[in-house]
Amino acid sequence: MMDRYLPTPSPDPSLEGATFWNWCRKYELRFQKCGACGRHRHPPVPVCRFCGSDDVLWDRAPEGAELFSYTIIHNPVTEALKAYVPYNIAVVSFPDFGVRLISNIIDLPPEKIRIGMPLRLVWQESQDGTPLPLFSGK
Amino acid sequence: MKQISKGTASQACIVGIGETEYTRRGGIVGRSELALACEAICRAAADAGITVSQIDGLSSYANDESVPWLIQESLGLPAVRSATMAWGGGGGGCFASIAQAAAAVRSGAANYVAVFRSLCQGQRKRFGQGYGVPHGPGFLDPFGMFAPPFMLAPIAQRYVYEYGVRPEQVAEIPLSGRANASRNPRAVFRDRPLDLESYLSSRMIADPFRLYDCCQENDGACALIITTKERAEDLDQTAVPILAAGQGLDDGWGSGGLGSHNMPEAEYSTGGGLQLAEELYREAGIGPEDVDTAQIYDHFSHFVLMNLETFGFCGRGEAGDFVADGNIRWPEGGLPINTSGGHLSEAYIHGLNLAVEGVKQMRGISTSQVDGAEICLLANGSSAAILERA
Numbered sequence: 001m002m003d004r005y006l007p008t009p010s011p012d013p014s015l016e017g018a019t020f021w022n023w024c025r026k027y028e029l030r031f032q033k034c035g036a037c038g039r040h041r042h043p044p045v046p047v048c049r050f051c052g053s054d055d056v057l058w059d060r061a062p063e064g065a066e067l068f069s070y071t072i073i074h075n076p077v078t079e080a081l082k083a084y085v086p087y088n089i090a091v092v093s094f095p096d097f098g099v100r101l102i103s104n105i106i107d108l109p110p111e112k113i114r115i116g117m118p119l120r121l122v123w124q125e126s127q128d129g130t131p132l133p134l135f136s137g138k
Numbered sequence: 139m140k141q142i143s144k145g146t147a148s149q150a151c152i153v154g155i156g157e158t159e160y161t162r163r164g165g166i167v168g169r170s171e172l173a174l175a176c177e178a179i180c181r182a183a184a185d186a187g188i189t190v191s192q193i194d195g196l197s198s199y200a201n202d203e204s205v206p207w208l209i210q211e212s213l214g215l216p217a218v219r220s221a222t223m224a225w226g227g228g229g230g231g232c233f234a235s236i237a238q239a240a241a242a243v244r245s246g247a248a249n250y251v252a253v254f255r256s257l258c259q260g261q262r263k264r265f266g267q268g269y270g271v272p273h274g275p276g277f278l279d280p281f282g283m284f285a286p287p288f289m290l291a292p293i294a295q296r297y298v299y300e301y302g303v304r305p306e307q308v309a310e311i312p313l314s315g316r317a318n319a320s321r322n323p324r325a326v327f328r329d330r331p332l333d334l335e336s337y338l339s340s341r342m343i344a345d346p347f348r349l350y351d352c353c354q355e356n357d358g359a360c361a362l363i364i365t366t367k368e369r370a371e372d373l374d375q376t377a378v379p380i381l382a383a384g385q386g387l388d389d390g391w392g393s394g395g396l397g398s399h400n401m402p403e404a405e406y407s408t409g410g411g412l413q414l415a416e417e418l419y420r421e422a423g424i425g426p427e428d429v430d431t432a433q434i435y436d437h438f439s440h441f442v443l444m445n446l447e448t449f450g451f452c453g454r455g456e457a458g459d460f461v462a463d464g465n466i467r468w469p470e471g472g473l474p475i476n477t478s479g480g481h482l483s484e485a486y487i488h489g490l491n492l493a494v495e496g497v498k499q500m501r502g503i504s505t506s507q508v509d510g511a512e513i514c515l516l517a518n519g520s521s522a523a524i525l526e527r528a
Contacts, residue, residue, distance in 0.1 A: 011276035021276065043277050043398045049390070069299070069399075069406075071291035072345040077284050086342075089283050091292045091399045100399050102281050110345070115299045132280050 010128035068093035147368035150240035151377035154186025154363030160485035164260025166357035174359035175204035175256035195248030199224035199231030220248035232489025233521035234385030256359035291344040294440035301455035311439035319479025351439040353481035382421035383523035409444035410519035426450030430511035433492035435518030
């Protein structure tokens with residue numbers, strides 16, 4: 001059993017996010033795909049901003065992800081985070097889908113993190129057991 | 139050549155400014171945000187030369203908790219005909235609150251609108267440590283993305299990556315702001331000089347933001363009084379015309395920096411506002427070459443660089459060189475910015491104190507007055523305004 005990357009709150013899904021997290025509970029990362037024009041979007045919203053359709057499919061994320069941008073957090077804002085800094089926050093891009101996901105890279109020190117690097121999806125359970133989509137840079 | 143269409147009778151003008159003292163976070167005790175808001179509004183009314191009871195409109199942003207009915211109750215306003223709020227938990231709506239006040243007076247919905255923002259952060263949760271994540275609940279918190287610097291740092295990181303901006307260039311934002319603050323007796327950091335070495339050796343908060351790239355957290359309030367040009371002519375105070383004011387999110391920015399970062403790739407490292415800037419200049423009938431001074435939302439240094447590009451003062455990716463060449467330095471630079479010290483060094487009243495400084499520049503009374511300044515831009519990536527010398 002791997003330690004959690006961060007002692008952060010569990011997902012608190014709004015109505016729009018509920019389906020996203022339900023898929024995560026099955027260890028599947030899926031994004032909304034417009035049933036009419038086929039374009040992907042994130043975060044989940046009820047209507048496609050490209051074509052106006054409310055026909056929604058949930059499409060499994062492709063294998064290929066890469067680091068679009070990131071930050072290294074040195075300043076813990078909660079007591080629980082003090083032992084975890086510096087930690088990274090990654091903006092992970094799925095070029096085939098044209099969507100990005102905020103996440104973390106769990107296995108690289110700050111100095112090894114580079115924009116454009118390939119990333120691989122891994123899962124870690126959050127405090128309430130919901131699996132979180134996180135990433136390996138190795 | 140500048141082509142400014144002089145305002146009609148219904149043009150909106152800023153006729154009053156009011157400020158409480160500005161302190162470090164927690165510096166104001168025993169007084170509420172409501173009390174500070176009322177003080178700032180009363181000072182602004184006195185500055186304008188109107189009675190408080192003439193105020194019949196209120197406008198704020200960032201979900202300010204001094205709600206209109208409490209202000210009305212506290213100030214004894216006979217009528218509040220317009221009460222508007224630019225949505226959102228951040229200061230991005232600061233100049234939008236001016237746009238809404240301007241719209242209210244131009245349309246006749248209200249005669250004198252007070253725009254205000256009030257903060258007593260020692261008495262509540264700290265803005266800078268994350269509350270009220272506006273978009274995508276559950277998509278940021280589990281990954282440790284709590285606070286504004288964390289949410290916005292990846293945009294700055296990508297900007298630095300794409301254009302090779304160096305820390306020595308970024309430093310010019312806090313250093314020039316601190317130099318301006320040294321001349322401003324109201325600035326919280328007026329007696330705290332800052333040099334390049336201290337900047338470069340300051341600790342990282344959220345890479346690439348160093349400590350001195352991050353704005354302060356403060357207590358204090360400020361307010362503006364906005365009315366029409368026609369009414370302003372009856373007042374003794376100098377009226378500062380609002381040539382243009384607007385708010386807006388560009389296409390795809392709804393899930394922007396405070397959300398899931400799904401903005402269009404080609405615009406990601408602008409911080410947003412390309413469409414807003416274009417529309418603002420069109421409404422004002424001027425271009426960036428006409429702007430003499432700018433007050434740019436400096437919550438984080440890098441966003442000032444991005445906004446200098448977005449609002450057309452230099453090309454995309456060129457702001458590092460632009461500021462390193464001395465262009466934003468008072469008094470010799472061609473475009474002195476954040477002449478009060480800005481959020482980094484005067485105080486962070488979430489943008490509205492930048493508007494107060496813009497009015498001072500247009501009245502000719504800034505502590506870092508830009509010689510002959512006729513046009514002042516107020517800007518961030520989601521709202522902006524252009525002021526003119528009366």
